[in-house]
Amino acid sequence: xxxxxxxxxxxxxxxxxxxxxxxxxxxxxxxxxxxxxxxxxxxxxxxxxxxxxxxxxxxxxxxxxxxxxxxxxxxxxxxxxxxxxxxxxxxxxxxxxxxxxxxxxxxxxxxxxxxxxxxxxxxxxxxxxxxxxxxxxxxxxxxxxxxxxxxxxxxxxxxxxxxxxxxxxxxxxxxxxxxxxxxxxxxxxxxxxxxxxxxxxxxxxxxxxxxxxxxxxxxxxxxxxxxxxxxxxxxxxxxxxxxxxxxxxxxxxxxxxxxxxxxxxxxxxxxxxxxxxxxxxxxxxxxxxxxxxxxxxxxxxxxxxxxxxxxxxxxxxxxxxxxxxxxxxxxxxxxxxxxxxxxxxxxxxxxxxxxxxxxxxxxxxxxxxxxxxxxxxxxxxxxxxxxxxxxxxxxxxxxxxxxx
Amino acid sequence: xxxxxxxxxxxxxxxxxxxxxxxxxxxxxxxxxxxxxxxxxxxxxxxxxxxxxxxxxxxxxxxxxxxxxxxxxxxxxxxxxxxxxxxxxxxxxxxxxxxxxxxxxxxxxxxxxxxxxxxxxxxxxxxxxxxxxxxxxxxxxxxxxxxxxxxxxxxxxxxxxxxxxxxxxxxxxxxxxxxxxxxxxxxxxxxxxxxxxxxxxxxxxxxxxxxxxxxxxxxxxxxxxxxxxxxxxxxxxxxxxxxxxxxxxxxxxxxxxxxxxxxxxxxxxxxxxxxxxxxxxxxxxxxxxxxxxxxxxxxxxxxxxxxxxxxxxxxxxxxxxxxxxxxxxxxxxxxxxxxxxxxxxxxxxxxxxxxxxxxxxxxxxxxxxxxxxxxxxxxxxxxxxxxxxxxxxxxxxxxxxxxx
Numbered sequence: 001x002x003x004x005x006x007x008x009x010x011x012x013x014x015x016x017x018x019x020x021x022x023x024x025x026x027x028x029x030x031x032x033x034x035x036x037x038x039x040x041x042x043x044x045x046x047x048x049x050x051x052x053x054x055x056x057x058x059x060x061x062x063x064x065x066x067x068x069x070x071x072x073x074x075x076x077x078x079x080x081x082x083x084x085x086x087x088x089x090x091x092x093x094x095x096x097x098x099x100x101x102x103x104x105x106x107x108x109x110x111x112x113x114x115x116x117x118x119x120x121x122x123x124x125x126x127x128x129x130x131x132x133x134x135x136x137x138x139x140x141x142x143x144x145x146x147x148x149x150x151x152x153x154x155x156x157x158x159x160x161x162x163x164x165x166x167x168x169x170x171x172x173x174x175x176x177x178x179x180x181x182x183x184x185x186x187x188x189x190x191x192x193x194x195x196x197x198x199x200x201x202x203x204x205x206x207x208x209x210x211x212x213x214x215x216x217x218x219x220x221x222x223x224x225x226x227x228x229x230x231x232x233x234x235x236x237x238x239x240x241x242x243x244x245x246x247x248x249x250x251x252x253x254x255x256x257x258x259x260x261x262x263x264x265x266x267x268x269x270x271x272x273x274x275x276x277x278x279x280x281x282x283x284x285x286x287x288x289x290x291x292x293x294x295x296x297x298x299x300x301x302x303x304x305x306x307x308x309x310x311x312x313x314x315x316x317x318x319x320x321x322x323x324x325x326x327x328x329x330x331x332x333x334x335x336x337x338x339x340x341x342x343x344x345x346x347x348x349x350x351x352x353x354x355x356x357x358x359x360x361x362x363x364x365x366x367x368x369x370x371x372x373x374x375x376x377x378x379x380x381x382x383x384x385x386x387x388x389x390x391x392x393x394x395x396x397x398x399x400x401x402x403x404x
Numbered sequence: 405x406x407x408x409x410x411x412x413x414x415x416x417x418x419x420x421x422x423x424x425x426x427x428x429x430x431x432x433x434x435x436x437x438x439x440x441x442x443x444x445x446x447x448x449x450x451x452x453x454x455x456x457x458x459x460x461x462x463x464x465x466x467x468x469x470x471x472x473x474x475x476x477x478x479x480x481x482x483x484x485x486x487x488x489x490x491x492x493x494x495x496x497x498x499x500x501x502x503x504x505x506x507x508x509x510x511x512x513x514x515x516x517x518x519x520x521x522x523x524x525x526x527x528x529x530x531x532x533x534x535x536x537x538x539x540x541x542x543x544x545x546x547x548x549x550x551x552x553x554x555x556x557x558x559x560x561x562x563x564x565x566x567x568x569x570x571x572x573x574x575x576x577x578x579x580x581x582x583x584x585x586x587x588x589x590x591x592x593x594x595x596x597x598x599x600x601x602x603x604x605x606x607x608x609x610x611x612x613x614x615x616x617x618x619x620x621x622x623x624x625x626x627x628x629x630x631x632x633x634x635x636x637x638x639x640x641x642x643x644x645x646x647x648x649x650x651x652x653x654x655x656x657x658x659x660x661x662x663x664x665x666x667x668x669x670x671x672x673x674x675x676x677x678x679x680x681x682x683x684x685x686x687x688x689x690x691x692x693x694x695x696x697x698x699x700x701x702x703x704x705x706x707x708x709x710x711x712x713x714x715x716x717x718x719x720x721x722x723x724x725x726x727x728x729x730x731x732x733x734x735x736x737x738x739x740x741x742x743x744x745x746x747x748x749x750x751x752x753x754x755x756x757x758x759x760x761x762x763x764x765x766x767x768x769x770x771x772x773x774x775x776x777x778x779x780x781x782x783x784x785x786x787x788x789x790x791x792x793x794x795x796x797x798x799x800x801x802x803x804x805x806x807x808x
Contacts, residue, residue: 017523038555063662072477072550076558079505079551082797083667091671092683094662094798096511097503101483107500111515118522119421146476147483151442154480258467258498263487267495279496393486394498 015287018117020240022250022403025054026362031231031350032200039075039131042232043084046355047127050234055246061236062121064095067108067128068354073143075131084129093125101147102303104128105233105357106387106396110256112237113398122239128355129232140228144353147390149264161225161304163265163391165217168306170271172219174321177309179219181324183210185305186223188333189341193348195334195375200229200350224305226345231352233359243403251368254290254382255399257283263393274307276395277314277386284384284397285316292316295338295399296380297367299360301388302345311386312340315397334375342367342375357387357396364400419691422521424644426654426807429458430766435635435754436604443479443535443636447488450636450759451531458640459650465640466525468499471512471532472758477547479535488533505551506707508532509637509761510791510800514660516641517802526643532759533636544632548757551794553668565629565708567669567795569621572710574675576623578725581713583623585728587614589709590627592737593745597752599738599779604633604754628709630749635756637763647807655772658694658786659803661687667797678711680799681718681790688788688801689720696720699742699803700784701771703764705792706749715790716744719801738779746771746779761791761800768804 027049029042037045043066051058066081077083081095098108105128112126132140141161145154148163171177187207193199210223243250259279262268269275285291292315300315302308309323317338318326326332332340343349343363346356364383366372382401389395431453433446441449447470455462470485481487485499502512509532516530536544545565549558552567575581591611597603614627647654663683666672673679689695696719704719706712713727721742722730730736736744747753747767750760768787770776786805793799 014524014526040555070476070482072474072547073482075554076550077554078474078477078503078547079667079794079797081504082664082793083553085664086667086671086797091666092664094664094684094800095504096515096662096798099482099501099503100485100499111500111518114515114522114524115518117524118518120418120518120521122418143476143482146480149487150479150481151444258500260486260489260496260498262495263483263490267490280498389486390483393483393490394500 019119021113021116021253022238022240022243023235023253023365024238024243024247024250025050025236026365027053028198028233028359028362029231030198031229031352033133034230035133037230039071039077039080039129040084040087042131042230043127043129044088046232046234047088047125050125050236054236056123056236058090060123061090061093061125063115063124064093065108065112065126066095066097067104067357068097069099069101069104069130069147070143075134100394101389102301102353102356103387103389103394103396104354106398109357109361109398110258110396113253113256116237116239122242124237125234126237126358127232127234128358130352130354131230132228132352133230144228152264161217161220164304164306165220166265167271168219171306174272177324179211181309181328182224182305183207184328185302185308186210186347188327189302189345189347192334192342192375193344196344196349199344199348200227201348220304226303226347226351229350229352231350231355233355233362235358235361249369250403251365252401252403253398254401255284255288257281257287257397259395261393265391274310274314274392274395276392277311277388280395280397281315284399288399290382290399295382295384297339297342297377298384299341299343299363300386302341302347303351307388308340315384315386339377342372342377360385360387368400368402423523425517425520425657426642426644426647427639427657427769428642428647428651428654429454429640430769431457432602432637432763432766433635434602435633435756437537438634439537441634443475443481443484443533444488444491446535446634446636447531447533448492450638451492451529454529454638454640460527460640462494464527465494465497465529467519467528468497469512469516469530470499470501471508471761472501473503473505473508473534473551474547479538504798505793506705506757506760507791507793507798507800508758510802513761513765513802514662514800517657517660520641520643526646528641529638530641530762531636531638532762534756534758535634536632536756537634548632556668565621565624568708568710569624570669571675572623575710578676581728583615585713585732586628586709587611588732589706589712590614590751592731593706593749593751596738596746596779597748600748600753603748603752604631605752624708630707630751630755633754633756635754635759637759637766639762639765653773654807655769656805656807657802658805659688659692661685661691661801663799665797669795678714678718678796678799680796681715681792684799684801685719688803692803694786694803699786699788701743701746701781702788703745703747703767704790706745706751707755711792712744719788719790743781746776746781764789764791772804772806
């Protein structure tokens with residue numbers, strides 16, 4: 001790990017050369033089965049909301065980044081970035097798509113951040129969009145599996161559900177995590193989702209219902225798995241020196257970090273840890289000069305309940321094996337020390353895969369602007385967002401904070 | 405156009421804040437119908453060649469960008485960037501995919517460039533890979549059409565071939581371009597390809613054969629259309645201050661520019677011009693402080709012969725309407741003032757769609773290092789590479805130059 005540490009040190013030193021970057025606008029669609037909206041309409045709705053929120057003019061936008069997993073397979077459309085830009089009336093603005101499975105949105109945010117931090121651009125829009133319900137459930141799940149290792153996992157019948165189920169089983173075996181711990185994640189996220197008007201599921205679910213719901217891949221039940229959804233989200237980024245000329249309460253991007261791991265689950269050193277998450281978190285904390293204790297909330301990638309438990313451990317909020325009990329105790333609930341997935345998370349807010357990272361950014365900005373309504377975290381000053389690709393081969397973490 | 409000019413001015417001013425970036429390593433596979441190689445093998449072959457050429461160690465690489473159009477549809481595999489990194493033994497290195505149809509490679513190069521120019525990273529690998537022959541020709545063409553506007557063009561039967569044929573027809577009508585002009589592009593590029601050991605087609609084709617080949621979409625014949633190929637390419641980027649510690653002859657990236665246009669051909673203002681190319685070229689020239697006359701060679705996106713004619717006009721090498729006659733006169737041939745597609749271009753070197761932009765970069769570096777063998781341009785000091793997405797909704801241009 002010596003070489004990783006050296007890189008780590010250099011990463012932090014080098015990030016000192018970057019300009020400060022702020023989020024000055026946010027927008028998102030409601031998430032759900034949106035059969036009356038196409039991908040381009042979702043992208044446009046979210047993008048124009050964000051631009052309007054920021055009060056920027058179209059001609060001020062210098063570049064657009066769009067996170068998206070699989071529009072090619074889901075709706076026969078590649079090259080979606082210029083398409084969405086065009087139909088939003090921004091056909092003069094260069095637009096590019098970034099893909100990293102479920103982490104596409106967060107990775108797009110990193111590239112957008114970098115394009116402003118570098119000094120090349122002043123105003124950039126980063127969006128995420130996915131349209132998953134134009135194909136059947138089985139086809140959508142198959143396409144999702146294409147972000148695992150197709151030739152060495154999926155082709156042999158290893159579904160996404162089963163790969164995560166293996167991780168859950170191993171976590172239970174090694175750390176005593178229980179089905180009740182997993183279920184507590186779902187109960188909490190549905191409770192939070194009931195307070196979010198953009199969430200796909202806005203209904204509280206009792207523990208008993210989660211525990212008695214049909215098994216998808218043992219030990220994961222239907223309520224341990226996030227839905228596959230339609231939706232889009234967007235943020236407007238701006239160089240710090242100009243941010244206040246657009247908006248009274250810009251939100252600062254204080255840190256960004258990416259991590260990687262083996263593609264196939266069977267090649268990983270540990271099944272109870274996401275190495276990519278751990279490294280991404282460390283880099284983001286280092287760049288921000290903050291630690292897990294400083295965070296007032298976190299949005300983590302709960303595509304499965306076990307994913308949230310691993311994430312809150314790997315990010316340093318709880319020791320390994322402590323994530324389940326902490327969740328059951330309510331230590332990640334809305335009014336705890338570290339509320340996790342106040343938005344409802346992927347479980348209840350919904351999972352438009354390539355948009356997830358931007359949906360998380362929107363939630364963080366709402367919290368840091370005191371605009372999160374009934375799910376507002378009091379005096380939120382710093383928040384973390386964590387976005388995961390595939391079964392954990394890529395991860396990206398951002399730390400956002402209140403302006404100055 | 406006032407607002408575009410303002411952005412242009414700002415773009416150039418702002419690029420003054422960026423660090424200088426060099427290409428210190430290149431690698432590519434042979435292009436063709438490579439039935440014995442998978443996408444990951446192609447990516448690894450190209451990547452490891454580039455790393456070896458640069459003499460960098462795996463642990464020095466800080467990030468990987470991979471340009472790819474449609475691995476999801478072509479081989480059921482999304483999330484390919486961490487997969488290729490992993491199987492190349494670089495599972496610790498964060499990797500992300502960039503997609504912009506046929507311009508995926510060039511757009512990835514821009515993002516890689518920016519990550520080094522910003523100061524965040526010192527050494528970054530940018531690759532491009534596409535595996536197109538695992539599906540049949542018709543399926544591959546359908547997938548290629550997904551980079552046009554699926555809902556407003558492809559679904560009604562407008563193929564890529566027919567959309568470019570319309571542009572060719574309009575160019576002929578407006579500027580007197582002839583079938584012989586188009587054919588001259590193909591003849592030249594096949595002649596160049598015959599000198600390139602990595603080219604898919606290494607055989608000279610006489611004009612008569614091109615003119616008498618079967619019509620694909622009138623006026624385009626089989627020899628007016630580039631093949632759909634398998635292949636991969638990679639470059640290693642490095643901050644200028646460290647480049648010479650790795651290699652005696654680094655190559656400088658002097659300018660980068662992106663342009664955009666309406667997604668659907670029927671929405672464009674002109675059918676004889678690629679606005680995206682024109683704007684991308686202007687930005688890249690401005691950043692480099694150079695003009696078309698300064699270029700010693702150019703690799704342009706000749707997915708169809710008409711594309712090359714439009715590109716050499718839109719990039720300012722020839723006046724509008726002058727591209728065809730110039731090609732017929734031999735003014736873009738290997739030993740002319742501005743040799744175009746010395747590599748053989750997409751027509752003869754081949755078209756692994758998402759890799760094309762990086763294949764072009766490899767050719768430019770070979771020329772600027774005097775390593776292009778029988779197709780070497782004498783005393784090449786500056787070269788331009790031009791990569792096009794879809795039917796022209798996105799374009800990206802880079803200008804490379806000999807070191808100091």
